[in-house]
Amino acid sequence: MRFGLARLRIVLTYxxxxxxxxxxxxLIPFFFSILFAGGQGQDVRTGTFTIPLLISVVVGAACxxxxxxxxxxxxxxxxxSMLVCTLGWVAVSALGAIPFSYHLGVSYLDAYFEAMxxxxxTGITMLSGLDFMPKSLLLWRAMTQWIGGLGILTFFxxxxxxxxxxxxxxxxxxxxxxxKRIAPGTWNTLKILWLVYTLFTLVVTVxxxxxxxxxxxAITHAFTCLSTGGYSNYDASIAYFQDSGYPHYIAIEYILxxxxxxxxxxxxxxxxxxxxxMKALWDNGEMRTWWIILGGALLLVxxxxxxxxxxxxxxxxxxxxxxxxxxxxxxxxxxxxxxTGYGTRDIASSYFTPLARQVFLVLMLIGxxxxxxxxxxxxxxxAILWKMMVQQVRKVLxxxxxxxxxxxxxxxxxxxxxxxxxxxxxxxxxxxLFGAMTTAALSDYxxxxxxxxxxxxxxxxxxxxxSAKGLTMLHPVIKLVYIVGMLAGRLEILPxxxxxxxxxxx
Numbered sequence: 001m002r003f004g005l006a007r008l009r010i011v012l013t014y015x016x017x018x019x020x021x022x023x024x025x026x027l028i029p030f031f032f033s034i035l036f037a038g039g040q041g042q043d044v045r046t047g048t049f050t051i052p053l054l055i056s057v058v059v060g061a062a063c064x065x066x067x068x069x070x071x072x073x074x075x076x077x078x079x080x081s082m083l084v085c086t087l088g089w090v091a092v093s094a095l096g097a098i099p100f101s102y103h104l105g106v107s108y109l110d111a112y113f114e115a116m117x118x119x120x121x122t123g124i125t126m127l128s129g130l131d132f133m134p135k136s137l138l139l140w141r142a143m144t145q146w147i148g149g150l151g152i153l154t155f156f157x158x159x160x161x162x163x164x165x166x167x168x169x170x171x172x173x174x175x176x177x178x179x180k181r182i183a184p185g186t187w188n189t190l191k192i193l194w195l196v197y198t199l200f201t202l203v204v205t206v207x208x209x210x211x212x213x214x215x216x217x218a219i220t221h222a223f224t225c226l227s228t229g230g231y232s233n234y235d236a237s238i239a240y241f242q243d244s245g246y247p248h249y250i251a252i253e254y255i256l257x258x259x260x261x262x263x264x265x266x267x268x269x270x271x272x273x274x275x276x277x278m279k280a281l282w283d284n285g286e287m288r289t290w291w292i293i294l295g296g297a298l299l300l301v302x303x304x305x306x307x308x309x310x311x312x313x314x315x316x317x318x319x320x321x322x323x324x325x326x327x328x329x330x331x332x333x334x335x336x337x338x339x340t341g342y343g344t345r346d347i348a349s350s351y352f353t354p355l356a357r358q359v360f361l362v363l364m365l366i367g368x369x370x371x372x373x374x375x376x377x378x379x380x381x382x383a384i385l386w387k388m389m390v391q392q393v394r395k396v397l398x399x400x401x402x403x404x405x406x407x408x409x410x411x412x413x414x415x416x417x418x419x420x421x422x423x424x425x426x427x428x429x430x431x432x433l434f435g436a437m438t439t440a441a442l443s444d445y446x447x448x449x450x451x452x453x454x455x456x457x458x459x460x461x462x463x464x465x466x467s468a469k470g471l472t473m474l475h476p477v478i479k480l481v482y483i484v485g486m487l488a489g490r491l492e493i494l495p496x497x498x499x500x501x502x503x504x505x506x
Contacts, residue, residue, distance in 0.1 A: 007083075010076055014084045015091055016063020018156050022092055023056030028143065029099070033136035048136070052098035082498040085153055089487055092152060093119050096144055099137060100127070109476055116483050118144030119152060120490035121373060123230030123341035123462025124482070126472050130235050135216060138233050142220035145229030148490075149263070149373040150197055154190050193267050196274065197373075201226045204259040211251040213241075225259035228373045230341030230462045237343040238331075253327060253344060257334050264338025264368030265290065285409050286380040290369055293379060294337055297359050302329040304353040329356075336363040339375040341462025348465045357465070361452065364459040365428070375460025375489050377428060381421050384408065388418065427493040431458055435481050442475040453478070457485035 030049035076084070093116040101111035110126040117124045118141055130138070147155050201222050208218035217233055224231040234240035238256060241249040262270065269287065272280035282288060305325050328345050332352070335342045345351045347360050367376010384406075391406055406413045435454025439445060445453075449465045453474075456464035466474075474482075488496045 007080055010080050011083045011087060012063050014076070014080075015087050016060045018060070018088050018152070019056045019091055019095065020060025020064065021156060022095060023053045023060060025143070025147070026053040026056065026140075029136040029140040032139055033134065036135065048099045048103040049140075051102060052095045055098075056095050079498065082495045085491060086487070086495045086499045088156075089116075089119060089152055089491065096140075099140055103134065103137060109479055110472065113479050113483055114141070115144060116486050117462075118229065118231065119148035120460050120486045121145050121148050121227050121229035121339070121375065122457060122460040122486045122489075123224075124456060124464075124471060124486075125231065125462075125468065128235060128468065128472070130233055131240075133233075138220060139216075141231050142223040145227040145231055146201070146223035149227030149229070150193060150267070155194070157187065157190055192271065196267055196270050197226060200259070200262050200270070204255060204262075207255040207258075208252060211255055212246050212248045213252065221256070222259065225256050225340065225342075226263045226373065228260060228263040228338045228340040228368065228375070230335070230339075232342065235468075239344050242344070250327065253331055256342060257331055260334045260338045260340045260342070263340065264334070264372050264374040266369040266371035268371050269369075285383050286369055289383040289386075290379045293363075293366060293382070294333060297333045297337060297363055298330055300359050301333055301352065301356040302326060304355040305329055305351075308353050332360070333363070336360045336461060336463065337366070337374075338368045338372075339364070339459055339461040341456075343463060347463050348467075360463075361448075361455055364452075364455040364461050367459055377425065381424070384413065384418070384421050385425065387413075388421075424492060424494075427488075427497075428458065431485055431488060431493070435485050438481050439474075439478050442478055445470075453482065454485055457482040458489040460486060460489045 026049050030053060033049065034046075093112060096115035096119065097108065097111035100106060100114050101108045104111075104127065106114075106126065113124070114126045116122075117126075123145070127133070204225055205219045205222040208221055209215055213221065220231075220233055223229075230237075232238060232240070236243055238253060241252050246252065266286065269280045280287070282291070302325060305328075306322075309321075309325070328351070331342070331344050332347060334340070336347070347357065352360075363376075365377060366382050367378055368374025370378045370380040387406055387408065406418065432451065432454050435457065436447070436451040439450035439453050440447065443450065445466060452464035453466050453471075456462060464471075484496065
């Protein structure tokens with residue numbers, strides 16, 4: 001029992017420290033609301049951010065004070081790091097939900113759903129009327145996704161945990177940062193990656209601003225684009241800019257396409273590109289798989305769109321028609337593949353063919369690259385699973401005594417990663433089935449619509465074949481299942497399962 005209490009103290013110490021820093025981060029939207037108080041759509045209710053801010057600081061300080069008085073062991077091991085990871089996301093979302101619930105008057109469950117969707121960069125929203133929402137709340141929504149982009153723990157590791165527990169804590173979010181280190185030491189590597197992340201955020205912000213967005217829209221959309229979160233300031237998402245008559249809406253869409261590709265691609269690749277290694281775009285198996293996935297999906301979506309137009313007797317030839325179909329197809333393929341979830345067209349609408357909607361479901365499962373801000377199984381694991389299947393076929397055709405090693409980029413893949421990939425795939429399929437069956441049992445949606453909801457939550461994507469209004473009206477049990485799915489998808493299942501293991505608390 002003493003050891004269990006010791007483990008709990010250690011976990012609460014680090015979670016408390018994270019909450020303490022979160023409170024100071026809330027000062028940004030708090031001061032923003034005061035600075036622009038009284039303007040159209042601004043927040044003038046001081047409790048919106050002061051309540052969660054004070055709770056964060058007080059609880060965080062209490063946890064820090066508790067550990068300072070404690071004389072027991074303080075080392076953090078693998079079980080503790082997993083618990084810190086999961087409880088950190090749960091606690092941050094719990095406090096991050098208060099501004100939505102307090103100011104907008106929505107139920108706390110819906111507010112918690114919104115916050116978890118933000119921090120996990122899922123992008124499913126329980127809110128409507130975004131066009132007229134206080135800008136301080138819109139800023140906070142965008143901040144939750146940007147902070148969660150490379151992982152909450154990686155963000156706080158850079159700010160407060162230099163050395164010491166960094167390696168162990170990072171292990172709970174290791175899928176965010178994979179491959180060789182950029183610099184000696186975990187903290188130095190994380191620092192460089194966050195600098196690259198910030199640099200591209202600034203690049204996209206400037207690009208959107210020059211394309212005609214106001215500065216607020218530019219920076220908030222850059223936050224949610226690079227984090228592949230997909231929150232927009234408007235109910236119509238990115239289609240708003242075309243519908244509202246922005247003269248350069250096409251440029252806005254292409255800048256966001258670039259930003260989504262950056263967010264969905266391994267940030268180690270971006271570092272290599274910045275340092276002059278252009279071959280990084282194709283010299284490893286994951287990048288080649290990534291290009292094949294994007295290219296193949298675009299061909300299927302665009303091809304089926306053009307075929308549908310031709311079959312219906314609609315005009316297909318001509319630069320305007322071809323470009324319109326190409327642009328919308330490319331945008332939605334990148335949006336779904338990178339799990340961003342922006343929309344210029346509703347993926348459930350008749351604009352896309354049934355084949356295209358099936359392609360979108362597959363992209364939801366695959367996701368982006370390892371070491372990116374995207375969700376999903378990751379392109380690297382799809383490449384591993386493909387190699388595993390090919391290897392098994394070859395083994396049937398070879399003598400029993402032959403040795404056929406599984407190679408990735410010319411190097412043998414260890415059994416641990418093979419088992420982890422297979423186990424993760426089973427976990428994904430189990431949760432997908434559980435979520436789909438729960439949705440079907442407690443709603444009137446058909447099989448595809450029910451499955452798409454859990455696909456969206458577990459893949460951290462956002463769009464699905466259930467309408468935005470329909471999502472808000474889901475049974476509370478379905479919402480809870482989706483919340484667990486969003487967290488499990490972001491942390492890749494294992495840390496969430498550890499939370500429910502009795503042995504982890506002994």
